[in-house]
Amino acid sequence: MTPARNFRPRPDAADDAATTRLALAARDGEPAKVELFVRALHRDVWRYVAYVSADRQAADDLTQEVFLRALAALPRFAGRSSARAWLLSIARRTVVDSLRHAAARPRLSDLDDWQTAAERSQPQGLPGFDEGVALAELLASIPAERREAFVLTQLLGLSYLEAAKAADCPVGTVRSRVARARSALVSLLRDVETAAPVGHRTGTVPALA
Structure with a gap:
């Protein structure tokens, strides 16, 4: 699923409290609860990894990896911070790991792929x-x-x-x-x-x- 790219107002305390409750409820692994939690924060995670990694092409894969890590750690989430802040800290580590992995790979070409080059040249x-x-x-x-x-x-x-x-x-x-x-x-x-x-x-x- 490709998230909408419109900009939305910043989340308020009520929004953060609601998503944190979803995270706490999803700790038992019940699929319906997990789906609600993922849907509530998917867009924020996608935007974060897309902008911070500066690689919108890889954002879907990175977002999936973030949620795989988060769901594995979710039973230990105690709600001491907001679920959004907790999830974005996991997203940060995921992006860092991805960048380190990419840096360790031998570079085959100094040229970007044609699609990235085309996007960058768009006026x-x-x-x-x-x-x-x-x-x-x-x-x-x-x-x-x-x-x-x-x-x-x-x-x-x-x-x-x-x-x-x-x-x-x-x-x-x-x-x-x-x-x-x-x-x-x-x-x-x-x-x-x-x-x-x-x-x-x-x-x-x-x-x-």
Whole structure:
């Protein structure tokens, strides 16, 4: 299943409480309960791995791996943190493991596959351009740690404290990374606007508010 790529409001405390209850209920492994838990958080996990890994092509496989790991660990989930923060910490480890595995493989070519190259060459601001792709391309150009902090807090709506737990770093570090990511993205957006034809200078990427 390919998740919708529209941007949604950040989850509130009630939403987090609801998904945490689903996780706690699914600890017994009953298929219907597990399905509800997976459905509730699938989109957030997919977006996280897609943006943080900077590899939307591999996002489906990474998301599946995240949930396989999560379901194996679910009986030990005690609800001391929100299910979303807990699951995203598993997603982070999954992405790190995937990147390490990829780095260990011999590189056969310096060229990207044709599909990735085609996506990167697609002009922004044209009808049908996917704003999720536009944002992913911008995020891919900033350092991974800043990208992760931005995705956790600005796209997935975790608090700075929750993001710090998921990223295994101090809260102050998350705040600094988010600020630097925002600054870099604003600069990149200005460059895009400057380079785009006048007729196409429309908001293809969500505002960084």
